[in-house]
Amino acid sequence: MQTSILIIYTGGTIGMKQDPASGLLKPFDFNQILSEVPELAKFGCHLDTYSFQPLIDSSDVRPEFWIHLAHFIRDRYDDYDGFVILHGTDTMAYSASMLSFMLEGLTKCVVLTGSQLPIGMLRTDGRENFISAIEIASARDAEGHSLVPEVCIYFENKLMRGNRTTKFHADNFAAFSSPNYPPLAEVGIHIRYNEPAILRPDWSSRLRLHDRLDANVGLLKIFPGMTEQYVKSVLHTEGLRAVVLETFGAGNAPALPWFLEAIGECTASGIPVVNVTQCRAGSVNMGTYANGAVLDACHVISGGDMMTEAALTKLFVLLGESSDPEVIAEKFGESFCGEISLK
C-alpha cells in the first residue's frame, strides 16, 4: 500500500520572504514552498499538507503551540504513516524534545526540519532538508514498520533524535548538534540508518498524549560572580515548581554558603532542582568533585547527559501530571524516549 505522509507547516525561515517595506524576513504562505519544490510530485508516496495559522517565527513558540501541534498529530495519527513538521530553527530543539515527551507510544516517524536560508533563495538548504525529511518519514522495513519511529530533527545530512539536539550554530547550514547521542541516520548518496541507535517500540502500542504542561520552571545558568540577589530572584519566583540548574563541567557549582542554602531551601520546600551541564557535551556526575558533591548534599537531581532543552520540556510534562516532588524526582531520572543515557 502507498505510504501517506502529512506535512505540517508551522513557519520559520524555510517559508519566509523579505518584507519589501521593512526588509525583514516574515513567514509566507505554504503554496510558495510547494512551488519551490517541484520534486515533491516525484515521490512515490501520498503527501498531504496543512499550514498552521498564524505562521510563526519559532521564537514565538509557547506551550499552547505544542499542545495544538500534538493534538493535531494525535487527531490524524491513524490516517498517516509519518509526519514532517516544517518549523523554525530557533526553538526546534525545544519543540522536538517536547513532542517526544507528549507523544508516548509513538510507532511512526515524526521529523522536524526547516532551513537557514528561505526556500526561495538560490543557495537554500531548505529543499534538501525538506525532501530528505519526507523520504525518511516514509521509510519502512519489510514488515511495513517505520524505520525511525521517533520524534527527530533532520538537518544538513543528519537525522538526530529530537530530544538529544540543540541549536548550536546561528548561521551554518549544520545548525544542530546531538553531542551526547549518535545520529540516527546519515544522508549521502544513500541514507544510512544507524539501526542500533534507533528506538524499537512495541508496535502494538497506542499513542498516548501527555498534554498537561506546566511551565512554572526556572532556568538558572550559574556564572562566576553571580550575585545572591540575582540567584534569589530566580529561586523565589512566585509559583515556581522546579528549577533546571546549568552548572559548570561535570555538574559543579560554587560552594558559597548563601548559594547552597538557597538551593537547599528550594529542594526542602518541594521544588525539585535538576542539574545539567552548561558544557556543550558530556554528563553531570556529582560524585566527581567536592563542588559537585555539595549539590548532591542539597538533594539536587542529576540530569545526566540530558540537554537543557530536554530537561526543561520533560519537567513541563512531569509537573503537569504530578504535584508530588518525589514522583517528579524519580521520573526525571528515567528514560522516557532515549533522552538520557542510563548507566
Ligand code: ASP
Ligand atoms: N527565526 C527563525 C525561526 O526560528 C529562524 C529559522 O527558522 O531558522 O522561526
